[in-house]
Amino acid sequence: EKAVVSGVTYSRDEAKITLRKVPDRPGVAASIFGPLADSAINVDMIVQNISPDTKSTDMTFTVGRSDLDRTVQVLESHREDLGFSDLVAEEGVVKVSVIGVGMRSHTGVAQQMFQALASKGINIQVITTSEIKISVLIDEAYLELALRSLHTVYGLDVT
Amino acid sequence: EKAVVSGVTYSRDEAKITLRKVPDRPGVAASIFGPLADSAINVDMIVQNISPDTKSTDMTFTVGRSDLDRTVQVLESHREDLGFSDLVAEEGVVKVSVIGVGMRSHTGVAQQMFQALASKGINIQVITTSEIKISVLIDEAYLELALRSLHTVYGLDVT
Numbered sequence A, B: 001e002k003a004v005v006s007g008v009t010y011s012r013d014e015a016k017i018t019l020r021k022v023p024d025r026p027g028v029a030a031s032i033f034g035p036l037a038d039s040a041i042n043v044d045m046i047v048q049n050i051s052p053d054t055k056s057t058d059m060t061f062t063v064g065r066s067d068l069d070r071t072v073q074v075l076e077s078h079r080e081d082l083g084f085s086d087l088v089a090e091e092g093v094v095k096v097s098v099i100g101v102g103m104r105s106h107t108g109v110a111q112q113m114f115q116a117l118a119s120k121g122i123n124i125q126v127i128t129t130s131e132i133k134i135s136v137l138i139d140e141a142y143l144e145l146a147l148r149s150l151h152t153v154y155g156l157d158v159t
C-alpha cells in the first residue's frame, strides 16, 4: 500500500462554514448552493453525513477566506427558507490531502494518514475522500507538523 | 459552468456504515481504520463532519456489499476501545458522481446536481467532494432516475 501514495498537498485558503440541522429532504442542498452560485461564490469542499434522526443533518463546506463574510451574509439573508438552526463560520483551518493514484482501497492509506496526524496530537475536524484522494481539515497551526509527519510516513521525504 | 462536467458515474457495490458519536480527539480515526486494514477490508468513501459539541461526531464510510457482515463483526469486536454509541449498517445505497475536470468551483455544478436530484424527489444521504468530482449516496431505487436526470441537466444525453 505504501507505494500507492504519490504526494501530499495542502490549501491554506479555506474558511469553513457549517449549517447546523438543515432539513433532510429533497431540495434542501440545492436551495443552499443556489444563492451561493448566484453570488458567484466559489465553494471547494462539501461534506454532509447521514441524518442522525432522519429529520435534519449538518452541511459543511469551505470557501476562500476572502469570500467568508459575503457567504455568511448570503446565507443569513436566506435563513428563513433554508431552515438551519445555526451557522458556524471559521477561518483558521487548512485542507491537507494525500494523493494515491492506484488506491484500490482507502483503508491502509487512510489509517496511515490518520495515525501520522494522531501521533502529533493533531485533531481531524472533517474527512472527505474520492477514488484517488483523502482530504482532511485541521487547525492551521498544525500545517507544517502535519506535512512533515505525512511525508515521513509515506516515505516522501524531500531533501 | 456547463461545459465543465465531463461525465456521470455510479457504483452499486456500496454498503454504508455509520459509527455514531465517536470521540472527537486525535487517534480515534486511526483506531477505526486500523482493524479494518488489518482485516483487509476495502473502504471506499469516508465522510466525517465537524463535531456538533466538540466531544463526539459521526463517522460514515462505505465498503463493498460482500464485506458488510465482516466489517460489522470487526467493529463490534472493537466497540470497547472505539467508544461509538451506535453502529448503523445499511445496504440499498448507491454512489452517484459528477466529474468535472475544469471545476474551479463546485458551486454551480453542485447546485445543478442537487437540483436535478431534488426535481425527481431523490433525497441526498451523504455528500463528499474532491477537486474534480462531487459524489452523493442515494437510495438504490432511484439510481436510473438519478442518472437520467443528471445526463439531461448536464447535456450529456446519450443516444
Ligand SMILES: C[C@@H](O)[C@H](N)C(=O)O
Residues within 6 Å of the ligand: A022, A023, A024, A025, A026, A027, A028, A029, A030, A048, A057, B114, B118, B122, B123, B124, B125
Ligand atoms: C440535507 C440535504 O442533502 C437533503 N437531504 C437534500 O437532498 O437536499
Ligand SMILES: C[C@@H](O)[C@H](N)C(=O)O
Residues within 6 Å of the ligand: A114, A118, A122, A123, A124, A125, B022, B023, B024, B025, B026, B027, B028, B029, B030, B048, B057
Ligand atoms: C473523529 C476523529 O476524526 C478524531 N477527530 C481524530 O482526529 O481522529
